[in-house]
Amino acid sequence: MHRHALRTLFAAASLVSFASAQTITWGPVLPSVAASDVSVNGLLVFAGNSHGPGTPIPATVNGVTFVGGFQPLDWNGYITSGLNGSTTGDAEYDKLLNGSRAMQNASAPPDSNPTAWGGVRLDTLATLNPGYTYEVQVWFTDQRTGSPTNVLYDRVMTLSSAWGTATVVGGVVTNLPSMTQGPLSGPMEADPDNAPAVSSPDTVFGTHCTGTFVYVPGAELWLLIQGSHPVATNVLQPHITALQIRDLSSASHQNFGTGCHTVVPIDATSCMQQFAGSPAAKAALDNNAVQFLLTPTGYVANWIPGGGALFVPPTSGLPGPTADDQVVTITPSIAAPIPGGTTAQWSISSNGVLTAGSVGNQGTSWTPSLAATATATGLAWYLWRDWNPAEAGTGPIVYEEVGGVLYITWNAVEAYPVGTVNPGTWQFQIDLNTGTVNIVVVSFEAGPSTAPVVCGCTLAGAGPTPVSLDLATQLPFVVDPIPPGSLSPLTLSAAPAPVINPSTLVTYTIGGIPEYQPSTGIYLSTLFLSVNPLPGGFDLAGILTTVPGCKAYIVTLDLNVGTAVTLAPTNTVPVTFAAPAFAPGNVVAAQAVGLFNGAFPLLNGESGGFVLSNGVRSTTQLQ
Numbered sequence: 001m002h003r004h005a006l007r008t009l010f011a012a013a014s015l016v017s018f019a020s021a022q023t024i025t026w027g028p029v030l031p032s033v034a035a036s037d038v039s040v041n042g043l044l045v046f047a048g049n050s051h052g053p054g055t056p057i058p059a060t061v062n063g064v065t066f067v068g069g070f071q072p073l074d075w076n077g078y079i080t081s082g083l084n085g086s087t088t089g090d091a092e093y094d095k096l097l098n099g100s101r102a103m104q105n106a107s108a109p110p111d112s113n114p115t116a117w118g119g120v121r122l123d124t125l126a127t128l129n130p131g132y133t134y135e136v137q138v139w140f141t142d143q144r145t146g147s148p149t150n151v152l153y154d155r156v157m158t159l160s161s162a163w164g165t166a167t168v169v170g171g172v173v174t175n176l177p178s179m180t181q182g183p184l185s186g187p188m189e190a191d192p193d194n195a196p197a198v199s200s201p202d203t204v205f206g207t208h209c210t211g212t213f214v215y216v217p218g219a220e221l222w223l224l225i226q227g228s229h230p231v232a233t234n235v236l237q238p239h240i241t242a243l244q245i246r247d248l249s250s251a252s253h254q255n256f257g258t259g260c261h262t263v264v265p266i267d268a269t270s271c272m273q274q275f276a277g278s279p280a281a282k283a284a285l286d287n288n289a290v291q292f293l294l295t296p297t298g299y300v301a302n303w304i305p306g307g308g309a310l311f312v313p314p315t316s317g318l319p320g321p322t323a324d325d326q327v328v329t330i331t332p333s334i335a336a337p338i339p340g341g342t343t344a345q346w347s348i349s350s351n352g353v354l355t356a357g358s359v360g361n362q363g364t365s366w367t368p369s370l371a372a373t374a375t376a377t378g379l380a381w382y383l384w385r386d387w388n389p390a391e392a393g394t395g396p397i398v399y400e401e402v403g404g405v406l407y408i409t410w411n412a413v414e415a416y417p418v419g420t421v422n423p424g425t426w427q428f429q430i431d432l433n434t435g436t437v438n439i440v441v442v443s444f445e446a447g448p449s450t451a452p453v454v455c456g457c458t459l460a461g462a463g464p465t466p467v468s469l470d471l472a473t474q475l476p477f478v479v480d481p482i483p484p485g486s487l488s489p490l491t492l493s494a495a496p497a498p499v500i501n502p503s504t505l506v507t508y509t510i511g512g513i514p515e516y517q518p519s520t521g522i523y524l525s526t527l528f529l530s531v532n533p534l535p536g537g538f539d540l541a542g543i544l545t546t547v548p549g550c551k552a553y554i555v556t557l558d559l560n561v562g563t564a565v566t567l568a569p570t571n572t573v574p575v576t577f578a579a580p581a582f583a584p585g586n587v588v589a590a591q592a593v594g595l596f597n598g599a600f601p602l603l604n605g606e607s608g609g610f611v612l613s614n615g616v617r618s619t620t621q622l623q
Helices: 003-012 091-097 278-285 370-375
Strands: 025-031 043-049 059-061 064-066 077-079 100-102 118-121 133-140 156-164 207-214 220-228 242-247 252-256 270-275 289-294 299-304 327-330 336-338 341-343 346-349 353-356 380-384 397-402 405-414 423-431 437-443 453-458 477-479 491-495 504-511 523-530 533-539 551-554 559-566 570-577 587-595 610-619
Touching: 043 064, 043 252, 059 091, 064 242, 133 220, 156 207, 252 491, 270 278, 270 370, 270 477, 278 453, 289 453, 299 453, 346 405, 370 453, 380 437, 491 587, 491 610, 504 523, 504 587, 504 610, 523 570, 533 587, 533 610, 551 587, 551 610, 559 570
Parallel strands: none
Antiparallel strands: 025 207, 043 242, 059 064, 077 100, 118 220, 133 207, 133 242, 156 220, 252 610, 270 453, 289 299, 289 437, 299 477, 327 346, 336 341, 346 353, 353 380, 380 453, 397 405, 405 423, 423 437, 491 504, 504 570, 523 559, 523 587, 533 551, 587 610
16 A cells, blocks of 8 residues: 555544543443453553452553552442453453442442442542543443342443532532533443353453543542442442543553563573571571672572672671561662662561562561562562571671672571571672672571571562572573573564654664574564554464464554564664644554564474564554
């Protein structure tokens, strides 16, 4: 297709936004069936899911991350099994739909069917710009059966909105007559196909509805929800499962889908050894050290036999933790480099855990295990044992800086059990200039305890339970999300935003291009633009690829740009966005393709000669 024809097509495909000032105009109520339900229009402003109290349950669906723990004012009820055992086929969408917040019956007058209007204030969830058009998307799911006189999967929610100053009692907006109320949505049923209660397989998982509004400041903007039920005697307070707000007035790029292929032979985000008890730890660690050399994305772990000689005895160190099971946060003189940035603070647990940042891994836990390190989210180093700097006769935990190195020392610190003389002497060493971290052991405690001991490092972010390595024999080891010998997916990103007045030169960056043929140092890639995005993707296994997992995220190949041979696994493709070729609201989808010689299959056996990136959905605007 010629570029002129493509530009004409782009202009004809401009987004028309139906929005009312102040209040929300609703589109049709749609069944929730797959992760592609989640809108990627415009620019994400806020996305939150509703669930009961406790640990947040974030979910990333169709590329949109919903934060966990969203709770409207005075909505204190909740459900935790909204899918009733069903699955959408997408684990993240399941997490999003499985919980719901509700107003409590007893606290929300009046007690009737339909209920009074429950309120969720939108303009406090994120910063909204005056005069901008926004999209709001709301979900309601409840597949529980309930009882014969109160069938829960038949409950219905109706949406509305209000602009003004609200009086809220028990989650209900009680002064709607004094506010400007917007139009109503259609009925959002909890589970339109009444499954899994009475039919199988399940294909519909509640409903969702999307509306638009133009933000007008000067008053509060409320999303209203009213609960009802076909059985008039039922009293069913408003529920909401999740919502998101998206900016339709700002030029933006939205990534969607995933590139192919990702192969990590082993999890390399941790380098740990779990010892069966203190005698085993002492036999392995005494007079040795483990060194972690910083790389841009992780560390190279090295075993240093005789590394106990690197120990620097403390001189005038400051006190670290002094109590049993205590965490102390310190701020050295300079921030130290870590993968992807720097850290100004370090958290020291008396039980032998050092975490980069102000929040320590494991907290005050004194029960080491590899499983516990998997769920922790901080970048941390461990010589995790139940140390007790408060025991009678113990030495201290101290820290000091000497020559640009931060030393944190367990200086003859006692370990449990109390009353047994079993001190240990060892230290963490952090080079504040290079980011190198050493665990140097002079003498591990000599007690007979069979409680586990964990030694090593874990990168930031939760992950699978680490495999226990033999540090003395399996190092060097590359600690990295994508270690050597792995295959990273083809990626595509775009920046800056496609503003068309004035024109903007947008750079599409293709990364992770496979080498065309081993040892050639040559990389081939190209970029396609389309006015027809395919958010759910179509797997090309058996068509262009030999291994499942490579998806097309565009329907038509309207323009091929940026075909290039490069000497590095990246390619940058400039595209100019300008009026009048592009109109406000045009949507342009992009996807990259990497080429390789199929006679040399990739690590996972892929021999089709093609890999594909994620999609990028670009929306043009005047600003």
